[in-house]
Amino acid sequence: xxxPTNEGPTKIGPTRAGEPAGAVVGVEAGQSGLCCAPLxxxxxxxxxxxxxxxxxxxxxxxxxxxxxSLVASSTTGEACAxxxxxxxxKSQPTVSHHLSxxxxxxxxxxxxxxxxxxxxxxxxxLVALGAVLATTEQPS
Amino acid sequence: xxxPTNEGPTKIGPTRAGEPAGAVVGVEAGQSGLCCAPLxxxxxxxxxxxxxxxxxxxxxxxxxxxxxSLVASSTTGEACAxxxxxxxxKSQPTVSHHLSxxxxxxxxxxxxxxxxxxxxxxxxxLVALGAVLATTEQPS
DNA sequence: GGTTCACATTGAAGTATGTCGATATGTTAT
DNA sequence: ATAACATATCGACATACTTCAATGTGAACC
Numbered sequence: 001x002x003x004p005t006n007e008g009p010t011k012i013g014p015t016r017a018g019e020p021a022g023a024v025v026g027v028e029a030g031q032s033g034l035c036c037a038p039l040x041x042x043x044x045x046x047x048x049x050x051x052x053x054x055x056x057x058x059x060x061x062x063x064x065x066x067x068x069s070l071v072a073s074s075t076t077g078e079a080c081a082x083x084x085x086x087x088x089x090k091s092q093p094t095v096s097h098h099l100s101x102x103x104x105x106x107x108x109x110x111x112x113x114x115x116x117x118x119x120x121x122x123x124x125x126l127v128a129l130g131a132v133l134a135t136t137e138q139p140s
Numbered sequence: 141x142x143x144p145t146n147e148g149p150t151k152i153g154p155t156r157a158g159e160p161a162g163a164v165v166g167v168e169a170g171q172s173g174l175c176c177a178p179l180x181x182x183x184x185x186x187x188x189x190x191x192x193x194x195x196x197x198x199x200x201x202x203x204x205x206x207x208x209s210l211v212a213s214s215t216t217g218e219a220c221a222x223x224x225x226x227x228x229x230k231s232q233p234t235v236s237h238h239l240s241x242x243x244x245x246x247x248x249x250x251x252x253x254x255x256x257x258x259x260x261x262x263x264x265x266l267v268a269l270g271a272v273l274a275t276t277e278q279p280s
Numbered sequence: 281g282g283t284t285c286a287c288a289t290t291g292a293a294g295t296a297t298g299t300c301g302a303t304a305t306g307t308t309a310t
Numbered sequence: 311a312t313a314a315c316a317t318a319t320c321g322a323c324a325t326a327c328t329t330c331a332a333t334g335t336g337a338a339c340c
Contacts, residue, residue, distance in 0.1 A: 039205070039266070040212035043227070049202035049209075056205075059273075060197035061298075062189035065179070069189075072180035082316070087183070091300055096318055098298090115307045115316045126179070126273045133199075134270030201328080222286070231330055236288055238328090255286045255337050282340085289334065296327070304319065310312080 035128075038135035055129055058105040063088055064098045068107060071119050078111075078120040175268075178275035195269055198245040203228050204238045208247060211259050218251075218260040 035051045036044070044052070058064060066088050071079045085095050099119060102108040106125045111118045175191045176184070184192070198204060206228050211219045225235050239259060242248040246265045251258045 039209045040261070042209075042213050044202075044206045044209040046202065046206070049205045052205055053200050053202040056196050057200035057297095060193050060200040062184075062186065062193040063298085065189045065192055065196075066184045066186070069179045069182075069184040073182050080316095090298090092317075093301080093319080094299055096316095100318080112306095112317090117317060121180070130270040130272070130274030132270070133266045134274055197327095203328085220286095230328095232287075233289080233331080234329055240288080252287090252337095257287060284339075285337085287335085287337105290332085292330090292332105294327100294329085297325080299323085299325100301322095302320085305317085307315080307317100309314080 036132050038132055040135070052129075052132065055105055058101050058107065059129075061098070063090055063094070064102055067095070067098055068102060068121065071108060072121045072126075078118050081117040081119065084119075176272050178272055180275070192269075192272065195245055198241050198247065199269075201238070203230055203234070204242055207235070207238055208242060208261065211248060212261045212266075218258050221257040221259065224259075 035055075036048050059068075067084055070084055070087060081095070081099060084099070085092050088095060090098075099108065099110070099117075103110050103119070106122055108119045109122060111120075175195075176188045199208075207224055210224055210227060221235070221239060224239070225232050228235060230238075239248065239250070239257075243250050243259075246262055248259045248261060251260070
């Protein structure tokens with residue numbers, strides 16, 4: 001029974017369905033904001049390259065990409081972990097681990113409501129990573 | 141002696157400096173074109189997720205990102221491998237291996253001129269990957 | 281021919297990563 | 311309190327990855 005419609009979580013606790021949940025909560029300390037100009041602008045220095053690589057590493061797993069996509073494509077903008085275990089076909093600990101990595105990378109934010117964990121995407125983070133790749137203008 | 145200015149490669153063989161060198165040459169068979177709609181559009185299926193993850197995996201290494209950035213930010217739009225070994229501070233086999241991975245992923249194209257190997261970015265590939273992330277519009 | 285140079289490939293070592301079963305933590309209901 | 315449930319953490323295993331020294335491959339030059 002994936003979607004918790006008749007059981008509860010949809011309307012529990014601080015159910016402010018509109019806003020992006022806990023907001024900044026997900027961005028862990030040490031893992032600072034966004035980072036880095038477009039790749040073609042100037043050669044990456046080592047620290048920036050390591051930060052960027054770390055971010056892409058989190059995106060470099062099919063299960064995590066599917067989780068991220070499931071949350072991002074949800075009509076309400078958020079998704080309960082209880083609805084994510086089944087569609088990706090991995091064990092609960094594995095899914096939990098992946099979701100934690102997505103949160104630690106600043107790609108998702110987690111909000112606990114009762115016994116459930118809700119996740120929402122951080123669009124700015126996705127866009128910032130995309131911008132590093134997308135602005136590849138050739139010098140003509 | 142990094143930059144081959146007084147030795148030769150800059151003006152050897154098929155030195156068509158303007159165009160993106162070998163063009164399609166770099167995109168290996170099996171590794172098809174671009175793939176995938178924006179993450180938020182619909183949940184990723186397994187094959188697409190694997191393809192995307194593979195692409196991001198290649199970007200998920202600081203040395204490869206710096207190599208890519210070095211080539212992308214070059215004023216001529218291309219770079220000789222002989223100029224890439226030193227700035228990234230890794231051994232020649234390591235750099236060669238990373239460059240091969242970037243080529244296999246369709247992010248760079250390789251063109252041999254005499255004994256030198258020249259690399260150029262494939263902007264469309266970068267942009268396509270960025271687009272998967274960037275178009276994260278919330279459903280309001 | 282032989283030598284030198286640029287780059288690719290191979291083999292091996294150390295490290296990191298994905299995965300799951302078992303277990304812990306915390307919340308709700310009885 | 312006790313039970314049931316959702317999620318997080320731990321420990322362990324298998325696989326993949328980065329890296330380099332040694333060697334192979336081809337091209338240019340003597």
